[in-house]
Amino acid sequence: MTALTGPAASAASDGSLRHLLDRAMLVEQRVRRAVHARQLTDPAPDDAFRGLYLSDETIHRLLDAGPRMFAVTAPDSTDAGLLAEAESRADAAEAASRPTRLRALAHDFRLSPLDVEILLIALLPDLDDRFEQFYGYLNDDVTRRRPTTGLALGLCGLSPADAAARNRLSPQAPLRAGGLLLVEEPDRPFLARALRVPDRVTAHLLGDDTADPRIVELLVPRQGAPAVEAGAGTGVGTGAGPGVAPGADLGVGDPAPLARALATGVSLAYLREEQGGAGSALAAAAVARAGHGVLAVDLDRVARDVNPAEAIRILTREARLTSSGLVCAPLDALTREPDRIDVVRAVTDVPVPTVLVGRVPWDAAWSARPPLLLHAPRVEPTSRAALWTTAYPEPVPPDLDVTHVLSPFLLTPDQIARAARAAAQTATLDGDALRPHHIRAGARSQNAAGLDRLARRTEPAVTWRDLVLPPDTHAQLRELAARARHRDRVLGEWGMRPGGGRGRGVTALFAGDSGTGKTMSAEVIAADLGLDLYTVDLATVIDKYVGEMEKNLERIFSEAAGINGVLLFDEADAIFGKRSEVRDAHDRYANVESAYLLQRMETFDGLAVLATNLRANLDDAFTRRLDLVIDFPLPDTAQRRALWDRCLAPILPGTTDLDLDFCAESFELSGGNIRSVAVTAAYLSADSGSPVTMANLIHAIQREYQKLGRLTLASEFGPYVSLLV
Template identity: 55%
Template sequence: MLDDRSAVVAQPAGVAHLLARARRLETEVRRLIEHRRRNDPAPDDPFRGLYLSEAAIEHVLSEPDPVPPADRDGLRVVEAAADEDERVGGPSRLRLLARRAELTELDVELLLVALVPDLDSRFEKLYAYLNDDVTRRRATIGLALELLRIPATDGAARARLHAAAPLVRTGLLTIEEPDRPFLSRGLRIPDRVTAHLLGDDTPDEQLLELLTERRPLDGPLVGALADCLLAGEPLVYVRESAPGTGTGLVVAAATRAGRPLIGLDLTRWPPYPPTADLVTVVAREAALTGGLVLAHPIEALAAVPGALQRLSAIGLPLALVGSVHWDPSWSSLVPLIVPAGQMSAGTRTGLWRHALARTDDDGALAAWTESASGAQLVLGPDQIDRAVSAATALARFQRTPLDAGLLRRGAMAQNAAGLERLARRIEPAVGWPDLVLPPATIGQLQEVSIRARNRDRVLAHWRMRPGGGRGRGVLALFAGDSGTGKTMAAEVIAADLGLDLYTVNLATVVDKYVGETEKNLERIFAEAGGVNAVLLFDEADAVFGKRSEVRDAHDRYANIESAYLLQRMESFDGLAILSTNLRSNIDEAFTRRLDSVIDFPAPDEAARAALWHRCLAPPLPCAPDLDLDFCARSFSLSGGNIRSAAITAAYLAAGAGRPVQMSDLVSAIAQEYRKLGRLVLDREFAPYTARSTAR
């Protein structure tokens, strides 16, 4: 049995107190066994425990009820020794657990009664004897009360084993076989509790998939939140407007308050085991470690029936983080609601410096800081760490130094994949020198890029857009004929900002059923809000058209769709570009909400000449006699048509196995004219008519 020989082996701090309490319980077990044997009518019956004889029933009927009072002297001696140990080296784990879970002395005694079979296997046989059943080797409720010399009819004692009582609610004690009568239900201590009391801090295996570490993020609210945690605030909800700002705030406040953290990634919340069981595991881990439970994002659990209600009712400090407003139906507790606020450009730059400092690559840090991309990208602390790790892996793979380009690719890899199901992703491959547009148009496009770079300073710090619920987004309209460079200009702006370009596929947006178009657009805006990207609505007049006079139900619902878009565009925080071939078709209410309206003119002769030279530049092999000035002077084509004709000419030359010749170019232009529905007149192609006709 448990004796002083256990002290020969070095034990973790506090285990001696646990074993001393267990040895005291052993005395009670021996006393009860002696009592049973003296009053057992057939103690040596070999089939004892497998049936009930008449003599046994008669003995049960004649057994007196009174329970002798418990002897507290032994307990006082044990606790006095524990007091001395606590004064020297700190409290035992059993005492810490009792304080964290708000356990009474009776709760601790019940816990020990259920625990001792896991400390000494011989208690299984003793409990089987006391239960009068060889198959029941753990304590029952009735046996526990009897060992503690408490009457079975004591309502206060029985209440400590109800579902809402601390022992059961926090999962420290499991009551088995609920279909049995109350007194014959079994008591079991989960293995995680036993391991913790013996000095093992390995988290519960059911939580391993959910546990996650978060980076702290200092800010003006950290001190106030830390004070609330120290004061015992039971429920905190932090609403974050950018990824990582809410979790970073909680981590920093918990660190300042000296509270360990149990971080849960709710996106990994499994369908099995049932939510109630998993919440119990979370509560148990918080009670054992004294940690603050940080659960994020709350949206992932809001759709699971009853999950948030159960989680918020664990009775231990809990911090929830999400990007939506708090719904009072989520919990009967009233939370402390804290807005995390926006991360400033300076804070983001500091996070990039901190993450890059660990790479010991001063060149990459200097190049990234000089590019100012780190301040522009809306990434949280954890995303920045992952972006640097991804860029470092790419550098190892390519055997090249870490540079700003690789860091930008690492940052783009942190974008959520949800938007790719609703829009086409384009990785920018062009820059400002690739645009062939009038200087005034180029200046307007650069202004859009300037707006996107400096919106934190202008809108947040200088407060140039107060009130009204408007977002921090930048909205621009590109208007011009097809092929004038609108999509390419959007790609150039995305490249200048170090972002990806997502082109919205209107086929996935417009729906013939009432209300579905708005739902599709909401999904796009919601996904785009968490992505560092430029959102391009091509042929925007299809969804941003003018509202009309209501003559029938179709007009009414079309106007509702436009009204929704007006409101949603105002609250958008990203960079969105609308492109249209017919500016007059765009509703004036949309135009008022736009930050820039840029017209793309058809290219003049000089612009067409520049476009021909760009499209037929090396490495494309071209004959020296190409008359590109003739093509620019004679054919009024847009940039898109010129590029299409150049590609056709390249295919013709590749098929003939030679460089591109003027005959290939003339034939390609003739095909482009036919595509546009124009007449192909021989005099327009002179002096190359014969070559064109021959082909």
């Protein structure tokens, strides 16, 4: 092709580009013949304003010519020879393992020889800007510098009245349905509409596999790789997982069965996963093993796209251009809203291998073709550690048990990789070697933010040393932490809770009077596991309208499934109350709420703590579904003495006259009341500008009694009765 010289000529040594240029040169010969033929019949070849107006002479010539039912140019006898020579060179390049992209494009998009010719005609202005002027001349309009449908058919030697030829440019034909050709200016007559090849298609034919900018934000980048990288064949894709070679076995499950199905013609599969599931990694590994590149699509971003249908069309074209399969997750993002179901159908109808990943049950109405339904395994603790260590950029200290630290966290392979990078950044910020709290902080950083709108998040700041409880209560709390840490082994690997669709959740009831340490104990459990504490706000749950409370609770449980945390239902008797005999509609709907909660608690996969002051008000059916019921009694004298020391510790220095033994023996207060007294005494001390005195303490106890509505008896205050206000 004479127009492509210099750098383009040197690049033509590549078999794919050489084949494209050879075929473009054939089109150039036809354009040259068409221009020459036009010049021979041009009545005013020297007209400087050609294409800008129509003279009377031109109008009469057009009228005399009659309808144009002939081709612009007919195939020349030399065309067949040049075509055979070009295809022979392409055969030699492919024999030398240098595949040609134009041939692959024609095969993958099922293009006919005529389709290829039309594509090349529309492509020429993007390869050589001279053709803008040629086409402007042939269109008899210098402002129309792209080939029209009529001109393209004429250059192919076809009549514009040929119905079969015109059909190759219809919206359902491969060129347009595949997104390879745009027919613009729809308001013009069919033969006058301009043809254009999208920039992404041109770039692909020239050897560039950079993803279309329109969809880059919709793709999920993998660790150590961009969102799109070289994949199988001429395709592109991400690897099987974060830092994992395609098909590698690091606990994400065996991709071989799914890969075998994809390789033998299965084009749609759905992997249903639980929290911490390896669905996306397993799907990517299977698609790669089946010989395709991988495009990992974030359906959350697709759902928020201004034009999701167009985004899916471009994603599909990208996959077909690069011989890739689509791994789309999470499907839940498209099923939450009824107006997005058409997008689900569009995703399931793409002509490329597609694996969907999500947590929702499959609905047969989502697709005209039945998918292969599979279950994606959860990443078990030992596998989490292996994936985390692989993703961590530095050697892990030998004394650090990553398996133990990560055991309470349910994370996907992608989340594990991001958590490892976050831990590395935190350790660098601290200027310290990697420690367990760095790993936990990195894992917590992967929590979704949705639950923050429905519950109050607390980053734990207390430890086991801060608890003052009876030995048995303390031991039960340790057991609860152990259950949360080892639930994957006991309930998953050992299968100790089979059947019934029950989850791997751990649920406990903390029962006791106000101020006995229930909320603080939940915070200690969260701190021991390295999790955040989420306290459910009853204001976001209770609703006077029938059915709304169940919806609110479902939102909480659904959001909690996406985080690693301890879910605390304070004042749980308000929503987990007893079912009663049905006397009216109110009783009936109250029982429905309790029945819903009974079912939902069984399928919950997280760690939930119910705290109540009124254990007797809870339905007995809840008790059976609880893993532990822990009673929090009022502290005895020894425990109260320890609580006085613990609560007053920040202000004790400089204080010498406090009789804490007397306070512990004489005043039967809970831990919460003692802390409140200590805070009041601290305020009194700050106001007087002196250390805390026994007078401050007696005054604070008196105020606490008044808050509790208890009588201030002189006998209780003994020798300090004179200090009463």
